[in-house]
Amino acid sequence: MKKRNLLVVLAIVVLAGFAIYQNFTAKDRQASSHKEAAPKPNYMAPGFKLTALDGNVYEVGGTREKPLLVNFWASWCGPCELEAPDLKKLYDVYQDRIDFYAVNMTSSDRMDNIKSFVKHFDFKFPILLDSEGRVGELYRVSGIPMTYLVDKNGVIKEGFSILHPDELEKRIKQLIES
Numbered sequence: 001m002k003k004r005n006l007l008v009v010l011a012i013v014v015l016a017g018f019a020i021y022q023n024f025t026a027k028d029r030q031a032s033s034h035k036e037a038a039p040k041p042n043y044m045a046p047g048f049k050l051t052a053l054d055g056n057v058y059e060v061g062g063t064r065e066k067p068l069l070v071n072f073w074a075s076w077c078g079p080c081e082l083e084a085p086d087l088k089k090l091y092d093v094y095q096d097r098i099d100f101y102a103v104n105m106t107s108s109d110r111m112d113n114i115k116s117f118v119k120h121f122d123f124k125f126p127i128l129l130d131s132e133g134r135v136g137e138l139y140r141v142s143g144i145p146m147t148y149l150v151d152k153n154g155v156i157k158e159g160f161s162i163l164h165p166d167e168l169e170k171r172i173k174q175l176i177e178s
Helices: 002-036 078-094 111-121 134-138 165-177
Strands: 048-051 057-060 068-073 099-104 127-129 146-150 156-160
Touching: 048 127, 048 134, 068 078, 078 099, 078 111, 078 165, 111 127, 146 165
Parallel strands: 068 099, 099 127
Antiparallel strands: 048 057, 068 146, 146 156
């Protein structure tokens, strides 16, 4: 009888230990999957600080005075070149109502090409330099251009690769009005 009670207690302890182990590993898997997920609409924009071509440090994350357009690009990217005149035009029209940050994927670009691209397209908005590729990794950028629209509360409203200029302007207007 004592052996049987001992076996029952031992089985309960083993099962309880297994349940606790399963609970902790499930939480770890869940936490790591959140780290690996790309930024999503209705979630806070991952925060970062980067130095720009103008020497100033710019920050993303948390509340802001104006909504924000964050565009990931590189000088060697053909679609980025096609999109550049539209970004410049929209910035010229809406700069007092929305911030534009162009995050250059500097770890895969050359500084002289970046400066030439910016001068050629007459970009007046901040050109942030992701020289170590950390922000690109944080945002899980796998193709460029990649753009995120972020509201004044720091919440991502949407992310997309490239849009027709009229559609991009429509979405910027919606963001400003929200």
